[in-house]
Every structure is written in C-alpha cells, then in structure tokens.
Amino acid sequence: MKLQSIELPLGKNQTLQKSPKIVLLVIFTLVFLTVVPYYPLLRRYPSNDSSETPSSSSYDHHHDSKDIGDDIVSTPSGDKYCDIFSGEWIPNPHAPYYKNTTCWAIHEHQNCMKYGRPDSDFMKWRWKPSDCDLPIFNPAIFLELVRGRSLAFVGDSVGRNQMQSLICLLSRVEYPIGVSHSPDERFIRWKYTSYNFTMAAFWTPHLVKSNEADNGVFNVYLDEFDEKWTTQIDEFDFLIISAGHWFFRPMVFYENGKIVGCHYCQKKNVVDLTMQYGYKKAFRTAFKAINGLENYKGITFLRTFSPSHFEGGLWNQGGNCVRTRPFRNNETRLEGQNLELYMAQVEEFKKAEKEGKKKGLRYRLLDTTQTMLLRPDGHPSRYGHWPHENVTLYNDCVHWCLPGPIDIWNDFLLEMFKREGVRSHEEKLQYLRDKKLQVR
Ligand SMILES: *[C@@H]1O[C@H](CO)[C@@H](O)[C@H](O)[C@H]1NC(C)=O
Ligand SMILES: *[C@@H]1O[C@H](CO)[C@@H](O)[C@H](O)[C@H]1NC(C)=O
Ligand SMILES: *[C@@H]1O[C@H](CO)[C@@H](O)[C@H](O)[C@H]1NC(C)=O
Ligand SMILES: *[C@@H]1O[C@H](CO)[C@@H](O)[C@H](O)[C@H]1NC(C)=O
Numbered sequence: 001m002k003l004q005s006i007e008l009p010l011g012k013n014q015t016l017q018k019s020p021k022i023v024l025l026v027i028f029t030l031v032f033l034t035v036v037p038y039y040p041l042l043r044r045y046p047s048n049d050s051s052e053t054p055s056s057s058s059y060d061h062h063h064d065s066k067d068i069g070d071d072i073v074s075t076p077s078g079d080k081y082c083d084i085f086s087g088e089w090i091p092n093p094h095a096p097y098y099k100n101t102t103c104w105a106i107h108e109h110q111n112c113m114k115y116g117r118p119d120s121d122f123m124k125w126r127w128k129p130s131d132c133d134l135p136i137f138n139p140a141i142f143l144e145l146v147r148g149r150s151l152a153f154v155g156d157s158v159g160r161n162q163m164q165s166l167i168c169l170l171s172r173v174e175y176p177i178g179v180s181h182s183p184d185e186r187f188i189r190w191k192y193t194s195y196n197f198t199m200a201a202f203w204t205p206h207l208v209k210s211n212e213a214d215n216g217v218f219n220v221y222l223d224e225f226d227e228k229w230t231t232q233i234d235e236f237d238f239l240i241i242s243a244g245h246w247f248f249r250p251m252v253f254y255e256n257g258k259i260v261g262c263h264y265c266q267k268k269n270v271v272d273l274t275m276q277y278g279y280k281k282a283f284r285t286a287f288k289a290i291n292g293l294e295n296y297k298g299i300t301f302l303r304t305f306s307p308s309h310f311e312g313g314l315w316n317q318g319g320n321c322v323r324t325r326p327f328r329n330n331e332t333r334l335e336g337q338n339l340e341l342y343m344a345q346v347e348e349f350k351k352a353e354k355e356g357k358k359k360g361l362r363y364r365l366l367d368t369t370q371t372m373l374l375r376p377d378g379h380p381s382r383y384g385h386w387p388h389e390n391v392t393l394y395n396d397c398v399h400w401c402l403p404g405p406i407d408i409w410n411d412f413l414l415e416m417f418k419r420e421g422v423r424s425h426e427e428k429l430q431y432l433r434d435k436k437l438q439v440r
Helices: 001-005 021-043 139-144 157-170 275-291 336-357 369-373 407-439
Strands: 089-090 125-129 148-156 189-192 195-204 206-212 219-224 239-242 251-255 260-263 299-303 361-367
Touching: 125 407, 139 157, 139 407, 148 157, 157 195, 157 407, 206 275, 219 275, 239 275, 251 275, 260 275, 275 336, 299 336, 299 407, 336 361, 336 369, 361 407
Parallel strands: 148 195, 148 239, 219 251, 239 299, 299 361
Antiparallel strands: 089 125, 189 195, 206 219, 251 260
16 A cells, blocks of 8 residues: 555646636736725724734834734734634535635645535534634735745645645635745745745655655654754744644654664564554654754644544545534544544643743644544545545545635634734743743
8 A cells, every 4th residue: 555645745647727817817806806895804803902903014024033923913803812722613604715616726636526525515614612703714814914924834635735725715815826946746835926925835744754665664763853844944934733644554663773663563573662652752853853943933833633534444444434514512522542642742742832932932732633523524535536546545534625624724823823913922021021030
C-alpha cells in the first residue's frame, strides 16, 4: 500500500486551474458589489477598551517594531472569553458560501459533488458555541486582518484541506496567485496581491524527519527536525501545525540515530511502542524546533487531531462513512485512540506554550477535535473519485468534502484573529505587571 495515494498530494493532471481572466474580472466585480456593503461590519463591534477601538489607523500595517496582534482589530463577537469550541451543529439553510463551480481550489478528491454524492444537507450546518455565536466567515474582514502578513500550514493533507477551504472562502473577495519557490505542490505558496498576504503549505506528515523504507514502513526520527519546514518558517507570522493520520501506519522509531522501537512493524527484536508514543515525541520535537528559532516571532496554532469516521471496518477492510447527519453532543464522545492522540498533543502543546512564553512566543489552540468528531457525514466516502477508479483509500473517511464542515475551521481561525488583539494586549500587561513585581 502506497502512502502517497492515501494522502493524495496534488497530482499532475488534477489541479488548480486558474480561471480565465475574464471570468475573474466578472467575479471581481460581483464580489465588489457584494462585499463592499459588508464593510461596515468591520466596525460593528466596538470594544470596551478604548485603546482597542477599531479605527482606520488600526488598519495601518507597520509590522516592524510592533508585535503581531497589536494592530489586529479587536472585534470579537459578543463575549470574547466564550469557549467557541464547545457547542453543537445547528441547521444553516444559507450555507454553503461557495461551490465547486465558483472555486477552483477544491482538491479533486474532496470535490464530492463532482463525483456524484447524492445528498447535500451535510453542507448546511453551522457551529453554535454554547455561550455565544460564531459568525459566518467574512472574507473581507479576514483579509483586512492578515494584510501584510503570512500564514503557513505545516502538516499533511488534512492541513492542505483547510488551506483549500480558506482559499475558497476568500475567493468571494480575491483569488491568490502562485508564488511557489519550487514546483513541488506539497510546498506551495500563494499570494493575495491586493492584501500582500502570503499563504503557504509545508508537507511534513510526521512533523519530524522521516523517510519511507522499501516495504511501506516509515522510518521516523523522533528527535530530529524536519528541516524542509523548520528552516523555512521563521519569516511567517502565523503557523497552523497539525498531524495525525500518518501515525496509524507502520513506523520504526529512531532516537539518537538508533532504533528504539516501532509501531505495528512486526519486526523481530523490536519492541512495539504505541502510536501515541511517536505522536507525542514528534510534537515535542516540532515545538522544540519552533521555540528554538532565532527570528520567528509568529503565533503558533495547534490544530488538534481531526477524527476519521470509518464504521463497519478499518479503512482497508471495508470500513465506510455513510451517515448524512451530524451527531448531537450526547450521541458520541471522544474516546479510545482519538482521545489518546488528542491528549498527547495537547500535553505537548501546553509544555511548549510555557517554554515559548519565556521568549515572548505565542501559542494558540485551534481546538477542532470535538467539533469534527460530530461530523461523520462530512467525508468524501466513495465520492472522492469515479466508482471504477482503483484508489487505495476507496472510502475516504479522513479528509473533508469542500464545501463542508471543515470550512468551520476557518470561522474559528477568523474569530481567534479577532480576539488576538485583546488577548495579546492583556498578556503583555500581565507580563509587565509580573516584571514590576520582580523589580520591587
Ligand atoms: C460540480 O458539481 C456538479 C454536481 O453538483 C458536477 O456536475 C460538476 O461536474 C462539478 N464541476 C466541477 C468543475 O467540479
Ligand atoms: C508585504 O509584506 C511583507 C511582510 O510579509 C513586507 O516585508 C513587505 O514590505 C510588504 N510589502 C508591501 C508592498 O507592503
Ligand atoms: C440528546 O439530546 C437531545 C436534545 O437535548 C434529545 O432530544 C435526545 O433524545 C438526546 N439523545 C440521547 C441519545 O440522549
Ligand atoms: C488496484 O491496484 C492495486 C495496486 O495498485 C492492484 O494490486 C489491484 O489488483 C488493483 N485492483 C483492481 C480491481 O484493479
């Protein structure tokens, strides 16, 4: 079994075709007409704190001496301390906000409607946090907040899935142009020229150095940086780091250059450590790399583990995901391997956050696990390819259809950006207070 085919990096023949210029022009015009009236939304929620009041000067984007977040406008919706990640899915007849015909960024294998998915209700839900509202994604606000900045997705194809969702959500305002440094689609870079906003993906399925042995087993070097991303990210303002599904595969773990054990490798004389063991160490090493960067001043988001929903068997043993409705909170819960992976990464995150604070680095939890656990209906299943096509992951219950529930991750991200101004301001005050106490 080939791993590439399960995680499906962009192939040669199925990719992101740019729309002809004329189409873009028409879209631009339409977008202008539709977006401009929303613009006052940018100023709709005045903050109590006068220093945070949105004003036109907040949109200046000098970057230099100020910390990121200082000039991010504070427009959190309602209670800025409400936990946006705890809630329920509720019907939303207005969704979706883009289609496969209006967005060229949808990956072939997540273009579920193209491959004949018969139901469409899975697109018509929104996330309702228990104690506040999560606004629907507003592309104009998002682009204003990230003006002059850069965002990198560090991880596997589920991370890319989120990036493509973001491109589609933003497409009502602008499409990016390709500015990749290499022809390798796994290290793609996009630029939103009117906003001077750069977005990039770094392919690192294990987060640490790894390579494939002949037999489909991966060698994973748990204490070695994957330099393909660790040497490239110090210029970025925001990182969204994530990992998961590759750790379900057979792996041999190395530490100090020596084999310390494996996961499911069935080798004689090699102790079978758990998948969690490798997962935890991989995050530890990835965060260590980030905290050790000299020039990095960005905000690191951990996008937590995204559960798959195979039922009736494993992914390669006839398992499938055929539900057409979300679960309610009381119908399922995080347990077993999902829970263990989630706990392992959050533990490492907390340690890294503490370590990072000493250097003024900020860590944020994009805590999507519970939200997505409730969406067994959001995967491509067998509608990620034509029925006769022989693909390894025939029933894909790992990735997410676009449009679909993964769009919510970007609603979360936008809300977190909005809150960042307030939060970083408060953290800075706390920092100064602590310092004063020390001086006294
Ligand atoms: C979009 O989806 C429709 C079905 O809703 C399908 O017929 C069409 O081929 C798809 N178009 C693209 C460009 O993917
Ligand atoms: C664009 O943003 C980058 C930082 O991401 C900055 O260095 C550069 O000066 C900006 N360019 C313009 C034209 O504002
Ligand atoms: C879950 O909660 C809903 C609404 O509160 C209720 O109608 C339903 O019966 C509950 N389901 C289970 C399995 O407890
Ligand atoms: C599908 O492809 C695999 C290897 O790529 C091959 O072993 C298998 O026989 C193929 N199955 C069919 C039905 O063509």
